[in-house]
Amino acid sequence: MIEIDLDREELVYSGRIDRRNRKRPEFIFPASSLEFRFFGRKAVLVLENRNVYWNNYVGAIVDGVQKCWILKKEGQTEISFLEEEQDGVHSVLFFKRQDSCHEIRLCSLLVSDGGRMLEAPEKPKRKIEVYGDSVSAGEVSEAVDWFGRADPPNHNGRFSNSWYSYAWITARKLHAQLHDIAQGGIALMDGTGWFGTPDLIGMETIWNQMHYQTELGEMVSWDFSDYTPDVVIVAIGQNDSHPEDYMKEDRMGEKAVLWRERYWIFLEKILAQYPKAHVVCCTTLLNHDIGWDLSIEQVCKEMADPRVTYFWFQRTGQGTPGHLRTLEAEEMAEELAAYLESLEIEGW
DSSP states (O other): OEEEOTTOTTOEEESSOBOSSTTSOEEOSTTOEEEEEEEEEEEEEEEEEEESSSOOEEEEEETTEEEEEEOOSEEEEEEEEEEEEEEEEEEEEEEEOSOTTEEEEEEEEEEOTTOEEOOOOOOOSEEEEEEEOHHHHTTTTTOGGGTTSOOOTTOTTTTOOGGGSHHHHHHHHTTEEEEEEEOTTOOSSTTSSSTTTTSOOOHHHHTTEEEOOGGGSOOEEOOGGGOOOSEEEEEOOSSTTSSOOHHHHOTTSHHHHHHHHHHHHHHHHHHHHOTTOEEEEOOOSSOOOTHHHHHHHHHHHHHTOTTEEEOOOTTTTOSSSSSOOHHHHHHHHHHHHHHHHHSOOTTO
């Protein structure tokens, strides 16, 4: 086998990836990917897993066919993408299926003797960034037998797949790059939602981080010069009802007013970071009280900034209890892609 340096120009990375050590890149966020083409019979990727919870899986599209592998909880796992009898031209898109329930470090890529890397696939010019929760990450999306029902018991990560998130489906429909800054259970504000129990961490804290899973170490800031999106989708406001659904109880109350103020501040931070981007605010089909959507729409209107709009899905808040399945993600992506195409976005 021939070892391929992981910083070779024929390798195409996409996502908010830690590449401070370019020969040992680390994948943190869902939909982070490595794409390459090669001539040969076999390709193997060795990676190191750091588990926080659930079982952890990675995926790949190999010559147009999707594959999935379970990882060891800790230590190295060897992923064999394909093994053919004769040399040929092959394409591989390796990706992270789940959120920060684990992190992975790529250790080595090997191809069969006599094999060689081919010209890198061209990256799309359009760029999208999504800030969201489990739905944006594609959590439990493959549990298609539970369509219209609550999540299957003890799914333990096996049905989670970012490939089937509305975020990545939308990006594929629009032929766009994607940075999917999505984390299951996350709300806007610290101290709410479900992520980081018992010390709950919100999107207002992790949005500008590269590493943020505190069970694995300290947070590490992201270098925003590495990626500038044309469109930013903010899909937060569904886990914010935990531990108290104050938006449902009193949308004009003190806590609701504070939330809208913090949401406004969060949008201002994104606009300051990306002054030319269009920001689309929404929630998803995940079941939740409509008061959160009305509050988000209110903030968008009061900001009176043409760069910020709110988008209602036809079934906002009315999808399968628990998490969206693949068909519902497709439904969302179809509507969202059409909406984005209707906007006059600079450089789009």
